[in-house]
Amino acid sequence: MRVLGIDPGYDRCGVAILEKEGGKESLVFSGCITTDRSTPFEERLGVITKELVHLIEIHEPTICALEQLFFTTNKKTAMRVAEVRGAIVAMMYERGVTIRECGPGQVKVAITGDGRATKRQMILMVPKLISINHDIRYDDEYDAIAIALTASAYMRTP
Amino acid sequence: MRVLGIDPGYDRCGVAILEKEGGKESLVFSGCITTDRSTPFEERLGVITKELVHLIEIHEPTICALEQLFFTTNKKTAMRVAEVRGAIVAMMYERGVTIRECGPGQVKVAITGDGRATKRQMILMVPKLISINHDIRYDDEYDAIAIALTASAYMRTP
Numbered sequence: 227m228r229v230l231g232i233d234p235g236y237d238r239c240g241v242a243i244l245e246k247e248g249g250k251e252s253l254v255f256s257g258c259i260t261t262d263r264s265t266p267f268e269e270r271l272g273v274i275t276k277e278l279v280h281l282i283e284i285h286e287p288t289i290c291a292l293e294q295l296f297f298t299t300n301k302k303t304a305m306r307v308a309e310v311r312g313a314i315v316a317m318m319y320e321r322g323v324t325i326r327e328c329g330p331g332q333v334k335v336a337i338t339g340d341g342r343a344t345k346r347q348m349i350l351m352v353p354k355l356i357s358i359n360h361d362i363r364y365d366d367e368y369d370a371i372a373i374a375l376t377a378s379a380y381m382r383t384p
Numbered sequence: 385m386r387v388l389g390i391d392p393g394y395d396r397c398g399v400a401i402l403e404k405e406g407g408k409e410s411l412v413f414s415g416c417i418t419t420d421r422s423t424p425f426e427e428r429l430g431v432i433t434k435e436l437v438h439l440i441e442i443h444e445p446t447i448c449a450l451e452q453l454f455f456t457t458n459k460k461t462a463m464r465v466a467e468v469r470g471a472i473v474a475m476m477y478e479r480g481v482t483i484r485e486c487g488p489g490q491v492k493v494a495i496t497g498d499g500r501a502t503k504r505q506m507i508l509m510v511p512k513l514i515s516i517n518h519d520i521r522y523d524d525e526y527d528a529i530a531i532a533l534t535a536s537a538y539m540r541t542p
Contacts, residue, residue, distance in 0.1 A: 237469065267473070271475040276475045295460075295463045295467075309469055309470025310470040311467055312467025313470040313475075315471065316429045316433045316474070319426045319429060320430060324424065
């Protein structure tokens with residue numbers, strides 16, 4: 227079974243494909259989709275969904291895990307992230323990929339055991355849970371792996 | 385030229401197709417997509433995008449007009465509406481339909497001449513601007529017609 231973890235964003239969108247076989251997880255792919263700031267929002271959204279369609283065609287995940295909506299102080303950013311999220315959810319639904327939502331606290335508990343873990347603690351912990359064979363440039367990629375690991379962990383216990 | 389006006393929502397999503405020929409507008413179609421509250425959010429999003437794909441295949445609009453994001457007191461609702469909006473924008477972009485964003489004030493000015501017009505004033509004014517040959521049940525439909533009329537009006541003056 228394959229889980230696609232996504233940390234949605236319009237500047238950078240972290241993605242991770244996790245494979246689970248016999249209770250063991252391995253990282254098939256992870257990366258970060260970046261978009262050009264000088265292009266209109268709809269084009270950036272178009273780039274992200276196109277790249278994601280490409281990813282699911284190659285890796286055929288059955289589950290797509292996304293962090294739940296959170297409310298930041300910057301409402302405009304939050305609304306734009308919600309738009310990216312909506313585009314992803316609709317596209318996955320259309321292609322029969324099941325959506326799993328994980329709360330931010332749930333992700334922190336699954337990765338560090340502490341619901342109030344810092345971003346730094348999270349990033350240090352991720353490579354201890356799964357073997358990563360390439361350099362990671364953006365935190366969004368770590369976040370996507372963390373989200374995929376969380377969704378996978380919660381599936382263990384029905 | 386045809387304009388598709390949308391008032392995005394996940395409970396009800398107002399839609400209107402306006403045709404503009406020789407500077408004159410006529411209403412080709414308007415209605416309201418409703419979704420089942422008992423179904424998961426992704427399914428409701430799926431129903432809306434599917435209905436909209438159907439609409440653009442039949443009516444072939446070149447422009448899709450949407451109201452800009454606004455920030456309500458209910459953040460959760462606002463985020464969910466933003467998700468619907470994002471799903472719509474990505475789908476339109478994928479199909480080559482140009483997105484036009486109209487601010488709420490811009491719509492009020494275009495319809496009533498008053499940027500602080502009430503919802504009631506808006507609803508009374510819409511049928512004076514365009515002939516509507518059917519009963520309208522939900523305000524969302526009036527809003528969609530108003531948005532389509534606004535986008536059309538702003539295109540008059542390049």
